[in-house]
Structures are given as structure tokens and as C-alpha cells.
Amino acid sequence: MNSEAVAVRDLVKRFGTFTAVDHITFSVRSGEIFGFLGPNGAGKSTTIRMLCGIIIPTSGSGHVLGFDLFTESERIKQSIGYMSQKFSLYLDLTPKENIRFYLGIYRVPPDSWDARMEWVFKATRLESVRDRPTGELPPGWRQRLALGCALLHRPRLLFLDEPTSGVDPLTRRHFWAFIRELTREGVTVFVTTHYMDEAQHCDRIVMINAGQIVAMGQPAEIVRKTLPDRPRADLGDAFVALMRKGRP
Amino acid sequence: MSWLRIKELVRKEFIQVFRDRRNRPILVVSPLIQLILFGYVVTTDVRDIRMGVVDHSKTPESRRLLEAFDANPTFRILYRLEDPRALDRLLLRRRVDLGIWIPPGFQATLRKGKSAAVQIIADGSMSNMAGVRIAYASSVVEAYNMRVLQKRYRRKIDFGEIDLRVRTWYNPNLDSQFYYVPGIVAFLVMLLTLLLTSMAVVREKEAGTMEQLIVTPLKPSEMILGKTIPFILIAQAQMILVILFALAWFRIPMKGSAVLLLGATGLFLLSTLGIGLFISTVSRTQQQAVMTNFFFIIPFFMLSGFVFPIANMPFVVRVLTHLDPLRHFLVIIRGVFLKGTGIAVLWPQFLEMAILGGLVFIGAVSRFRKRLD
Missing domain, CATH: 3.40.1710.10 (abc type-2 transporter like domain)
Structure with missing residues (x-):
């Protein structure tokens, strides 16, 4: 078994003349929570979309769960879960119908559907609204449903694209407790965020700016390296310092 | 290709189509109202x-x-x-x-x-x-x-005149409803399938649900079948409903085989579903999709011979009419309804419609796949 869930080398994505992701190289260890930080437009979503097989990289090389990014995107898709920053389940279906739909799409064997459904409802605490239209649920509840649907087929790697934007602090705390629990079961979590306090939950992080990696390592380590003369600085201070450095 | 996936896609599509309150009248009531309205409005009879x-x-x-x-x-x-x-x-x-x-x-x-x-x-x-x-x-x-x-x-004049004895076959009273109502049936099926298919795909793009589908192992071919099978079923059900209504309300005779007509509808749908898929690849929003639909619907209507006789069109336009699936379907639907003609006579229309539909569908599918990949 490969101990690296994700490994990319010199990955580039260009849209026309614009280079969204510019030669990035990093790896994600199995079972860790890996944070991907950067300001808006830094290339976070583009990177996550390349790793999920939604868009094809312009150049470079990479593996996700041992499958090649360029040639084995179908196998990657079967083994990963993905939750986008924008809610992307069906608002006119009920949670139960949404779950059933994705059980079918991931070809989870139908005889285990009932068990999976019970597991999801328990994990996401949505049992009481299983037959209500999803559109009537508050944002935090929808987010839980989206997370549940992304886990139906027991993915080994979970991609979360700004999972907690627009969610209240209490729900966010629950969310991170749940994510921590998932990693105990061996799931690797790849998360993008621009909440610095959330980045503290990550085992390791990468910071990118204008498509390039500007820092990599454990959160505390990054703060120490970036601002050695300010012992009380936090990750937010380091982030600001790093983003400024990139500009003339 | 996984039947489980296609089955769940179809199931989901049906839930969505029938759950949307706005859709219910579109599916059942509005075709009947349009049929009645068109049936009385589109008439060239001079009565009064x-x-x-x-x-x-x-x-x-x-x-x-x-x-x-x-x-x-x-x-x-x-x-x-x-x-x-x-x-x-x-x-x-x-x-x-x-x-x-x-x-x-x-x-x-x-x-x-x-x-x-x-x-x-x-x-x-x-x-x-x-x-x-x-x-x-x-x-x-x-x-x-x-x-x-x-x-x-002071006598009857009957020297050497030509005495015309006119008989109109297939529509003895030259009732223009007989001519137009079967055409309206064809037109309604076209309208519905074009709109529903293109909307069903564009809606997913607009709502962002497409993005979630793209990260699943769902294949483009499964997606296409999941998006077209529901509308084939709905269109055929609608065809039966509208035909029964035309028979009962307008008392249009149905001389030919209903099975043949449903077969022809199947071939016709190949074109309309193909165009619907094509429209979904060029439109980002439902509004754009509706506008693009009209870009197809109006020429198809004009060139179909529904109201304006093809024989009167200039040569170049007459050749163009062969690219209009509605034109072939109209010949079939009128032939089957009024004359009771069978495949022995209508095979050229069936053939043209099959070729046209096949090309359109394959073209749309390949474009659709490229967009998803």
C-alpha cells in the first residue's frame, strides 16, 4: 500500500494565456488531514478539480491513491469523495432520494443500501428530515447531507472544497470533530479553506499564492519559519506575511 | 455501461419532472389546450x-x-x-x-x-x-x-359540355381540421421533447449539480441515456394521449396502424432529443436554452409543410426541407391518420428520418461527451 495518498510533481494548469496553477509539487500522506490554503483565485479550486479528475492538467505528473492523473481518472473517481464549496445536490429531492441516487451512481450493491442509508442518517443527524425537500433545510444541514453523500461509497480519500463557508461556528466544530473521526478510520482528508483557525485542525498544510506554493509543513512550523522574530504570531499573521512577500 | 446507474438516473429525472408543480400542466393540460386551440384557430376554411x-x-x-x-x-x-x-x-x-x-x-x-x-x-x-x-x-x-x-x-343546355364529377378522397368534406390536427400532434411532441431534454441538462449545470456528477465515475453514455429515456417515455405517452384526444374530440379518422405511428415517433425523437442535447451543450442557463430552442423550432415549423406547402417553395429551400425532421414526420402522421398508408409507401420518410436522426444524435452525443470530459 502506498503511504502517499496524493503525489503531484510540476503540475500546471493554464486557461488560455492565464496560468492558474504554476508548477506545484507536493504530496499528501495517507490518513492525514491536509490543508490547502490561499487567497481567492490562488488556484485552490483548480488544483482540487485536477486531483478529482474534473479537469485535465496542462502538464506535470501525479498520482491519486496510486492511480495516474492523466490516464486513470475513472478509477480515481470511484475511490474519492468530493464536496464542493457550492451545495451541489438536488434541492427538489429529499435527503433520502439524494442518498439513494448517489448510492446508485457509485454502484454501491443494492443489498447494502439500507445499512448505508442508516449509517449516513446517523452520522449526519438528518434522520428527522429524511423525507423533507432538501431545499427547505438550513445551509448547515445541507452541508451535512453533502458530506454524507460524498462518503456513501466509503472513499479512501475525501476532497473538501471550502466545506465550512457560510456555516455557523457550532456546526463547524461538529464538522471538524467528524472529520477527525474519519481519519481514525483511515480516510485521508484534503481540505481547502481560508479560515486560519480551521487550518489549525490540519496535520500539514500548503499555502499557495498566484498558482505557486509559498509555504509547506505543519502549521506551527510554518509560523516559526515565516516569522522567527515574533513568538506570539499565529497562522493568520504568517499567512498575511507570506501573501505580501509574493508582491513587489 | 451500468444499468443500475441508468435506472437511478431515470428514476431521479421522473421524480424531478413530476415534482415540479409548474411541469404538471405542461405535461398533460397544456398539450390538450394547445391541440384544441390550434385545432380551431389553424384553419383555412372559409365558412362565413x-x-x-x-x-x-x-x-x-x-x-x-x-x-x-x-x-x-x-x-x-x-x-x-x-x-x-x-x-x-x-x-x-x-x-x-x-x-x-x-x-x-x-x-x-x-x-x-x-x-x-x-x-x-x-x-x-x-x-x-x-x-x-x-x-x-x-x-x-x-x-x-x-x-x-x-x-x-327554355331548355336545358347540355350540348357537348364537360361535366366534372369531383370526389375528394381521404378527406371528403375538405375539412382543414383533418389536415392540421395530426400536424399539431407532431409539432407538440417536438416542442415538448426539445424543451424538456435541453432543460433537464442545463438545469443541472445551472444548479451546480452537474459538477457533483462529474466527480463520480458516471460515464457520459450513461448520463445521456439517463437524460433521454425519461423523455422518450413521456413523449410516447403524450403521443398516445393526444392522439386519443384528437380522435375523440375532433373525430379525425385514424385509418392506419397506431404501432407504426409510435415507431415513427421513436425515429422522430432521435432527432429532437439529439438537438435537445446539442442545445444543452451550447447553453449555460435555462434562459439561453429556451432562446436557442426557438432558433430551431421556428425554421422547423416553417419548412415542415405544416402550413406553407413545400411544393410552392423555391428549389433550394425545398432541398433544405429534407433536413427538417418535422417534415418527414408530418408526411407519416398525415398518411397514417387520413390515408391509412403503411410502411410500403412511407419507407422513404422513415429512412430519411432514421438517417437524419442517427446523424443528429451521434453528433450531439459526441459533442456532449467532449463537454463532460
Whole structure:
């Protein structure tokens, strides 16, 4: 078994003349929570979309769960879960119908559907609204449903694209407790965020700016390296310092 | 290809189509209302001709001519006027469709054995209708002439004339509803499948649900089947519903095979679903999709021969009509409905529709796949 869930080398994505992701190289260890930080437009979503097989990289090389990014995107898709920053389940279906739909799409064997459904409802605490239209649920509840649907087929790697934007602090705390629990079961979590306090939950992080990696390592380590003369600085201070450095 | 995935896609699509309250009338009520409306509105029959008459002769001869019009159920004399200029005003205000002016010397000229002039004024702003009205009026005058001649020579005139015995087959009363209603059925099926298919895909793009589907191992071919099978079923059900209604309400005869008609619908859907998929690849929002739909619907309607006869079109346009799936479907649907024709006669239409549908569908599918990849 490969101990690296994700490994990319010199990955580039260009849209026309614009280079969204510019030669990035990093790896994600199995079972860790890996944070991907950067300001808006830094290339976070583009990177996550390349790793999920939604868009094809312009150049470079990479593996996700041992499958090649360029040639084995179908196998990657079967083994990963993905939750986008924008809610992307069906608002006119009920949670139960949404779950059933994705059980079918991931070809989870139908005889285990009932068990999976019970597991999801328990994990996401949505049992009481299983037959209500999803559109009537508050944002935090929808987010839980989206997370549940992304886990139906027991993915080994979970991609979360700004999972907690627009969610209240209490729900966010629950969310991170749940994510921590998932990693105990061996799931690797790849998360993008621009909440610095959330980045503290990550085992390791990468910071990118204008498509390039500007820092990599454990959160505390990054703060120490970036601002050695300010012992009380936090990750937010380091982030600001790093983003400024990139500009003339 | 996984049947489980396709089954769940179809299931989801059906839930969405029928859950949306706005869709329910679109699926059942609106086709029937449109059929009724179109069935009565789209008719070129001239049934009621309103007349204004100016009789300056005021003689038994002129009265007999006017009585000939009055006795005919198609004509209605609404105004008897003194001033011919008043006719102009009535025609302008569209109070009458036809004016007739009998000049003062009418009786005297006839009695001298000469031809007397009578003026008929028609509203030519609707040229087709005017033509039909003039023809009807001429035939009334013709019959009057015949009687004048017979009276003069006191015997039946039957020397060496050509006696026409006209029979119209397939639609004995030349009822234009017979002609248009089957066409409307075809048009409605086209409208519905184009709109529903393109919307079903574009809605997912707009709502962002497409992105979630793209990160699943779902294959483009499964996606396409999942998005078209529901509309094939809905269109066929609608076809049956609308046909039954046309038979019951308009009493259109159904002489041919219903199975053949549903088969033809299947081939026709290949084109409309293909175009629907194509539209979904060029539109980002549902609004764009609707506008693009009209870009196809209007030319298809114009070139189909639904209202405007293809035989009258210039050569180049006539060739273009072969690219219109509705044109072939109309020939089939009219043939099967009114004449009871079978595949032995209609095979060229079936073939053209199959080739056209096949090409359109394959083209749309390959474009659709590229967009998803």
C-alpha cells in the first residue's frame, strides 16, 4: 500500500494565456488531514478539480491513491469523495432520494443500501428530515447531507472544497470533530479553506499564492519559519506575511 | 455501461419532472389546450362570408342575383347600402368581407341579351382568403348565369359540355381540421421533447449539480441515456394521449396502424432529443436554452409543410426541407391518420428520418461527451 495518498510533481494548469496553477509539487500522506490554503483565485479550486479528475492538467505528473492523473481518472473517481464549496445536490429531492441516487451512481450493491442509508442518517443527524425537500433545510444541514453523500461509497480519500463557508461556528466544530473521526478510520482528508483557525485542525498544510506554493509543513512550523522574530504570531499573521512577500 | 446507474438516473429525472408543480400542466393540460386551440384557430376554411350590397338596379333580375347569395349558407348579407363609397368604409373596418355593386343599367343590359357588369370588391389584405371568397362568389354568379341562359332558351343546355364529377378522397368534406390536427400532434411532441431534454441538462449545470456528477465515475453514455429515456417515455405517452384526444374530440379518422405511428415517433425523437442535447451543450442557463430552442423550432415549423406547402417553395429551400425532421414526420402522421398508408409507401420518410436522426444524435452525443470530459 502506498503511504502517499496524493503525489503531484510540476503540475500546471493554464486557461488560455492565464496560468492558474504554476508548477506545484507536493504530496499528501495517507490518513492525514491536509490543508490547502490561499487567497481567492490562488488556484485552490483548480488544483482540487485536477486531483478529482474534473479537469485535465496542462502538464506535470501525479498520482491519486496510486492511480495516474492523466490516464486513470475513472478509477480515481470511484475511490474519492468530493464536496464542493457550492451545495451541489438536488434541492427538489429529499435527503433520502439524494442518498439513494448517489448510492446508485457509485454502484454501491443494492443489498447494502439500507445499512448505508442508516449509517449516513446517523452520522449526519438528518434522520428527522429524511423525507423533507432538501431545499427547505438550513445551509448547515445541507452541508451535512453533502458530506454524507460524498462518503456513501466509503472513499479512501475525501476532497473538501471550502466545506465550512457560510456555516455557523457550532456546526463547524461538529464538522471538524467528524472529520477527525474519519481519519481514525483511515480516510485521508484534503481540505481547502481560508479560515486560519480551521487550518489549525490540519496535520500539514500548503499555502499557495498566484498558482505557486509559498509555504509547506505543519502549521506551527510554518509560523516559526515565516516569522522567527515574533513568538506570539499565529497562522493568520504568517499567512498575511507570506501573501505580501509574493508582491513587489 | 451500468444499468443500475441508468435506472437511478431515470428514476431521479421522473421524480424531478413530476415534482415540479409548474411541469404538471405542461405535461398533460397544456398539450390538450394547445391541440384544441390550434385545432380551431389553424384553419383555412372559409365558412362565413359577410357581405355589403349596393343595388342600384332594384329590379327583379338584380333581386334574384342577391337572393342567390342570400340563399347560400356561406354568404350573409349584412348591409344593404345606397352609396358604393359606404362599402369602402365597411371593408376598412372589417365589418364585411366582400362587397357587391349592381349598377343601374343591369336589367336593361340583360334584357338586350348583352353581358351586364356587376362589381365585386374583396378585402385583399389577406390574399388567400380573398381568393377563396372571390372564387365562391364567382360560382354563385356562374349558377345565376346558367339559369338566365336556360330561361332564355327554355331548355336545358347540355350540348357537348364537360361535366366534372369531383370526389375528394381521404378527406371528403375538405375539412382543414383533418389536415392540421395530426400536424399539431407532431409539432407538440417536438416542442415538448426539445424543451424538456435541453432543460433537464442545463438545469443541472445551472444548479451546480452537474459538477457533483462529474466527480463520480458516471460515464457520459450513461448520463445521456439517463437524460433521454425519461423523455422518450413521456413523449410516447403524450403521443398516445393526444392522439386519443384528437380522435375523440375532433373525430379525425385514424385509418392506419397506431404501432407504426409510435415507431415513427421513436425515429422522430432521435432527432429532437439529439438537438435537445446539442442545445444543452451550447447553453449555460435555462434562459439561453429556451432562446436557442426557438432558433430551431421556428425554421422547423416553417419548412415542415405544416402550413406553407413545400411544393410552392423555391428549389433550394425545398432541398433544405429534407433536413427538417418535422417534415418527414408530418408526411407519416398525415398518411397514417387520413390515408391509412403503411410502411410500403412511407419507407422513404422513415429512412430519411432514421438517417437524419442517427446523424443528429451521434453528433450531439459526441459533442456532449467532449463537454463532460
